[in-house]
Amino acid sequence: MTESNPEANSESQTVRIRPLDKSVVNKIAAGEIIIAPANAIKELLENSIDAGSTTIDITIKDGGLKQITITDNGSGINKDDLPILCERFTTSKLSKFEDLQSIATYGFRGEALASISQISHLTVITKTKNEPTAWKAQFTDGMLNKNGAKPVAGKNGTSLIIEDLFYNVKSRLRALRGGNEEYLKIVDVVNRYSVHSKNVGFTIKKTGSNSNDLIIRPNLNTKDRIKVIYGSSVANDLIDLSLQANLDVGLFKCEGMITNSNYYNNKKRIQPIFFINNRLVACDPLKRAINQVYSSYLPKGHTPFIYLALELDPVNVDVNVHPTKREVRFLHEDEVIDYIVRELEAKLSSLDSSRKFTTQQVLLPKRKLDDELQYPQQSQIGGLSQPESSQRPRKQFKPISSFKKPNENKLVRTDFRQQTLSSQILSNSNIRSSQFSQSQSQFSQRVVNSSLSDIDVSGQDSSMIGEGDENDNEQTLANTTVQTIEKERVKVNLLSVNNLRSQVENFTSEEITNILSHHTFIGVIDYEKRLVALQSGLKLFMVDYASICNELFYQIGLSDFANFGKLKLSEPISIRKQLEVIYNNADLLETVSKGNKVKTIDEVLEKFSEMGDMLNEYFSIEVDEQRTKVTDVNLISLPMLIQNYFPSLSKLPLFLFRVGNRVNWEDEQECLGGILRQLALFYVPASVPNEDKFDPDRAKMELVLRDLLFPLIKKRILGTENLIRDVVELANLPGLYKVFERC
Template identity: 55%
Template sequence: MAVVETQRPRIRPLDKTVVNRIAAGEIIIAPSNALKELLENSIDAGSSSIDITCKDGGLKLLQITDNGSGISKDDLPILCERFTTSKLTKFEDLNSIQTYGFRGEALASISHISHFSVVTKTKQDTCAWKCHYSEGKLVPSKPSVQSSDPKPIAGKDGTSIIVEDLFYNFPSRLRSLKSANEEYSKIVDVINRYAIHTENVGLTCKKFGTTSNDVIIRNNMSRKDRIRTIFGNSVANELLDLDFEPNLDIGLFKCYGNVTNSNYTNKKVIQPVFFINNRLVSHDPLKRAINQVYTNYLPRGHKAFVYLALEINPKNVDVNVHPTKREVRFLNEDEIIEHIVKQIEITLSQLDSTRSFMTQQVLPNAKRFRQDDFDAELDSVDSMYNKKTKSAPQSQQYKKPYEHKLVRTDFNQSTITSFISTNAAIDLSTINRVEVKLKSVLDLRKEVETRTNKNLTEVFSKHTYIGIVDYSRRLLCIQYDVKLFLIDYASICNEFFYQIALSDFSNFGKIKFSEPISIRSILQENIYNDETILRSNFKLQDPPSLETVLTNYVEMAEMYMEYFSIEIDNADPLDPKLISIPMLIRGYTPNLTKLAFLLFKMVARVNWDDEKMCLGGILRQIALFYIPATIPNSDDPDSTLDDAAERENLSDILDNLIFPLLKKKFLATENLVRDVVEIANLPGLYKVFERC
């Protein structure tokens, strides 16, 4: 039987048209890539004004007009040929490249996948010149026209490039693109990023057929004003200026930019803006390193705004590692990142000991916090150490559990919350931390350790947060091992905040008010105008007078400041002013409507005759102040839209900030055993369903 040999295909060079389209597909991935290349050319041309118009997300029309140096008529015939550029003459020039474009591929690639035309005029020309291109070559403007030479027309100095029907001959790429609105959003994002970095360049962008611009950046705007115009006041008002010292040993010539401080909280992710040697790039290692720094300053899930411009020794940078030039490689990458991150950490830590809040937050609706809250919270302090304890849930040690005792949870698998940044940390790293030597404070710390219940502490250190069950009664569920527990989170938070306050004694950060608060006014309005509050809510037979309370704050102002970061301006003894209160956890602000009651209780409910009881009592009152307030449940007839927002915010704080910290820092004490109730366990449920 004869064997038929199949002829193998021979290796042949690709047709130039195929080669050019493949190259175009690598360089121009979406309309935003085309816009980026054209925008860089306009900036390289020394433009001070650039106007952009788009239609259908840049697919039908992408026009960019600048007032730059223009293109010489003699250069127009080879304008769109591959590897034609004015930026390089030899390969070694890549070691010192300072311009955006340099390879001569952008215009060539765009001309292979669109209908491409140019109108340009230099200062020396008496008129503008218009020409059309297809696949890198000059072509007639119409089939009926014979000549493809540039045509003289009226025009201003500069260049206008018109890209029409992008990807018309690339149907697979068209199908892979997003909607027109999404592609337009990407174009606007590119423009915004260049607008932040490029000084003295005005930029506008609008959709074709509309009269209003979606982007308006004047050429005389400062960088901060540009950021304000693009991202709003919420970002611009919290910006920090960065200008780091160079480090010539690692090739870092300059590093400057802007980042937001710890007062800026926003869950909307703004991707960092990085420019390396004036080139917009993405750099994941630097991004991750900066995000890690901010986990210690922002609540979980909140992101900072970051703009950084690095100038690195050009000899150490390879700008030609990606077809779209979105990435670069450089020497001493780890050292440069470490240097930058360290400087940002220093800048943030110097500011993080103080956070500012508007004074107006303290006074409106203060009377909402009344009877129910105080009955619960005051009773919890009075009976804190008189509760009858029961045995805490025992931790189970076993070698090989039965199947029905296994917990269906794999902590190595990704969950929805794993895509949120790690939780913020307690402010335990204040610069120049004071060593506490007061015997009374050291004794209070030992008492906490003595009262620690190891089994209950283990429950909290290894728990899985489930969610809030009742906002008005302040109950939530956690899971430990194969058991489900219902806990009183107000009581747990009370002890937790007390331990934080005790740990940070004399080393608190500050929550600083934008304007000093009159202690007389806030006490008079919220407490002394209502006799019921004095005698019923506070359960005091002989409450101190307003003058007695004010005298305490005047005479003890130095102690309040040194031990508790409670800053008081006592220049007017009859009306002392409150400037700041202690900050226990970064990213968490207590309910400021309770401030008047804190100021009253720190005097009225504290034993000022004994040092240990006095200091411990003040710390207890601060802890109570930080406990989340009750909120009506969604099915409560009195629930409002504001309550819904508060419920969502509280759920996020407990889930992503407080309870993750409980795992790391909390010593559960004996008095909390009754506040943790087992409501279900997996073996028990298994038996129930087994009977069914």
């Protein structure tokens, strides 16, 4: 008898194929259909419209993650259908597969409510016109709760309440953006259905708000709906587009509204609205073809507003190609697009006999730091023209020489879509563009947890930090997340704050202010030394962005004094433990103290506790004293100086140390100014090591600088004289031309 070979036995015992548990299958399906709160809203809107609703009211809490309430006055749901309402593939739209070829409703698969109930707590209150009372039912994991449906008071129609969306899918919840960002996506979805859904009224607002963010009355026509949603600047330049049927390619009807050739002042790009057989879809080939037509009529970099509703032969359309129904496939796609483009070209050509141009005198007042200073977006001129004066001055004609084309060494780049140095570097590194397509708001979902080597903005040696302290503190901060909280604006008339603002204004350098106010961001030169390249006019500059950002955050602190939002920490942070990172390292303590007298940890904690009310009111720094065996003070919140931007929490120990030791708490003006200076240092972006290999931290830093901080620097900063040494001219175009001419 031979001995068995363990290796042979392990190879023979292969993993068997087995069916997944039903709950796992349902959650996988739910993850494909409900990607974000906006997808849930889209599915529920379609159900309400299918039910014949004329009014749909939506209330959103925390971007839809905490609660979504959608109420309609449709036909309602029969009580006998409630037990299977949230089971998969239960629908009133289909009975056999062939019905898909002529489907005329939004929903048809019966997966929307089933998917939503798998990843949230779902409550349904519904009443049909034939029933004397409404019925309330609660669902979990697609099943009706044991209590069943209960009679309640209610109106005809259905009200759906979704609570704690993605409560059991933590990975999806962490990947979502902030509440405000998700709310904007929801509003965008509602806007698009509001444009297309005739005879249906819509309202949407945040929970607790007294006013609606959108009100669409049922009797509004399409143009008025667009005017309410997108403004008069779009509606004033709209033209109707109605194409004749083309049965050869299966096109029954194509109608909508587009902007004419005078619409070129749009500052915000509005994505096209396409409905195919009453389904909101994305059709990139049609979008590209229409934009190509408008490229001959609109200035470079501007796009039109497009709303098109196509009705195709249902036999040619496959509606079941995408889990979220975002896309459809249809036959003769190229022929249909070519037909629409030809008709659109003919329409625009017939209207292009006259063009409207407007002018506006731009007055640039002296910049001031004021607590009520507003920074509105540039207004859209649209097609409005000012009345002319009865006595017009005689026109002064320019000499022909003034129209001479300038020399190439006098030209300044004006096309905002032109490639920059950073884009060339990324393309040469063979990095997929999708890795960098995240918008700046994605940084609002997590704190960039850099290592403790970034603890000092002045570049101190991290090797002085004890290994145990570093690991413990880094683990604590890595598990800390924040929640943004806004508050109402108050007027500040403190003499000390006004004096600090006057100091900045009196110390302003006109040259530096002009460079920073009219710059074009080129790219990062050195991540570790924090240097960037900027173009201003005909000159190229190298700028220390750490110093510039430090001044930016200080000036934002002055202008928004006592009006900061809050970054609420998910868990309080012990200030004592943060201070011990520095106090327990003698070399580091000596370096950061710079020979000055250092207070004890208890003295610093006592000062935070004593001035807690002032810190909370003026700086949104909320602390909570904890008296146990060892007196401690917990940090509960930090100020939000810029929306969608968070400081690196790895610099928190040094910030708390400096506030406790370097701020003069006895003098009001020095105290407030000192805290603002330390906040500015804390919010300066941390340095990132320069390495040959690809580093995602460098890519993130590039996005933050290019898309968030430097656009803000362009709008808000006053270039002070202390920044002169941080802005170095590298080259200027006329000078380079002279050098090359001599060669």
